[in-house]
Amino acid sequence: MNSAKIIDRTFSIAPMLDWTDRHYRYFARIMSKQALLYTEMVTTGAILHGKGDYLAYNEEEHPLALQLGGSNSVELAKCAKIASDRGYDEINLNVGCPSDRVQNGRFGACLMAEPELVAECVDAMKQVVDIPVTVKTRIGIDDFDSYEFLTQFIDIVQAKGCTDFTIHARKAWLNGLSPKENREIPPLDYERVYLLKKDYPHLHLSLNGGINSIEQMKSHLEHVDGVMVGREAYNNPFILSQVDSQLCGIDASVMTRAEVIEQMMPYIERHLKQGGRLNHITRHIIGLFQGLPGSRNWRRYLSENAHKQGAGIEVIKTAFSKVEL
CATH class of the missing domain: 3.20.20.70 (Aldolase class I)
Known part of the structure; x- marks a missing residue:
C-alpha cells in the first residue's frame, strides 16, 4: 500500500x-x-x-x-x-x-x-x-x-x-x-x-x-x-x-507566462515524439494569456494551426510571438 x-x-x-x-x-x-x-x-x-x-x-x-x-x-x-x-x-x-x-x-x-x-x-x-x-x-x-x-x-x-x-x-x-x-x-x-x-x-x-x-x-x-x-x-x-x-504561505516568486511556456516545451516535445498530437496539449493552454492584449491572437493561431497534421512546437513559438507583453 x-x-x-x-x-x-x-x-x-x-x-x-x-x-x-x-x-x-x-x-x-x-x-x-x-x-x-x-x-x-x-x-x-x-x-x-x-x-x-x-x-x-x-x-x-x-x-x-x-x-x-x-x-x-x-x-x-x-x-x-x-x-x-x-x-x-x-x-x-x-x-x-x-x-x-x-x-x-x-x-x-x-x-x-x-x-x-x-x-x-x-x-x-x-x-x-x-x-x-x-x-x-x-x-x-x-x-x-x-x-x-x-x-x-x-x-x-x-x-x-x-x-x-x-x-x-x-x-x-x-x-x-x-x-x-x-x-x-x-x-x-x-x-x-x-x-x-x-x-x-x-x-x-x-x-x-x-x-x-x-x-x-x-x-x-x-x-x-x-x-x-x-x-x-x-x-x-x-x-x-x-x-x-x-494562499498557501509559500515564499515563491510568481512565474511569468513566458517561463510557463518555456517549462512546458520539453513536455510537449516528449508528447510529440511519442506520437501525440500538438492540440492534445494546446487546448489546455489556450487561456494562458486571458485578459491580456494579444490573447485573442494567441488563441486564434493555436486554434487554427495546432490540430494540423505534423504541427510542432514552432506553432506555439509563433503564437507566442503574436502576444503583446
Whole structure:
C-alpha cells in the first residue's frame, strides 16, 4: 500500500470531465507546486473492464487524487487498491455529478439520497488503502435541500471514517437540468457550507462553486479549510501562479507566462515524439494569456494551426510571438 503523505488541501483544482487530463495537470503543476490536483472522474467500470489505461499520470503531478465514480463497494475497493498501488495520493468518491448518464449508473449526486451506501463504499475503500478516502458532494438534491438533509448525510458518512469533504455549494436538480445548467442555475449558498464548518469543526471542509478570484478564495478561507476551483482554473489558468504565495504561505516568486511556456516545451516535445498530437496539449493552454492584449491572437493561431497534421512546437513559438507583453 502507498503510505499516506501529508497533503496541503488549502487549494485544489476540481475534477472536470474532458478537461483535467494529465496534460492539463502537468501544465497546472508548473504554476502551483501546492495545489491538490484531481483526475477527471473515472468510473469503476472503466478501470476494471476498459481497454485503455485510465490511471496514467506524470510523476510531476503529485499530490494527485483520483476521483472515482461508482456505488458498488467491492468494485470501488478494488479500484482504490489499484490506484493506491499506482501511487495516487488520495481517492475521492463522486457524490456530486448530476448527469443522466451518472444517475443511470447509480453514482454521482443521486447517492446523496443513499448516505448509508456512501458510508459503506467509503469504509470498503478505507479497509484496503492507507491513503485518504474523501467525498465530493453537493448541499442537496432536488427537494431534499434542507440543512438537516445535508448534516444527516455528513453524520452517516463521517461515522465510517471520512474526515474530508468537498462541498459544491449548490444543490443538484437530477431531473430537468443539464450538467452545465446544474453548475449555473441552482443558487450558490456559501453560508450553508460555512455553517457546516462551524458545526463540524473536526472535519476538513473545502468549498467549491463559483469561485473566480484570489480575493474570493481568501475570503472563503476565513470560514472553511480549503477552496476547490474549477472553471476559473481552466479558463484563466495563470491564476494558479498566485496560489502558493497568496494562499498557501509559500515564499515563491510568481512565474511569468513566458517561463510557463518555456517549462512546458520539453513536455510537449516528449508528447510529440511519442506520437501525440500538438492540440492534445494546446487546448489546455489556450487561456494562458486571458485578459491580456494579444490573447485573442494567441488563441486564434493555436486554434487554427495546432490540430494540423505534423504541427510542432514552432506553432506555439509563433503564437507566442503574436502576444503583446
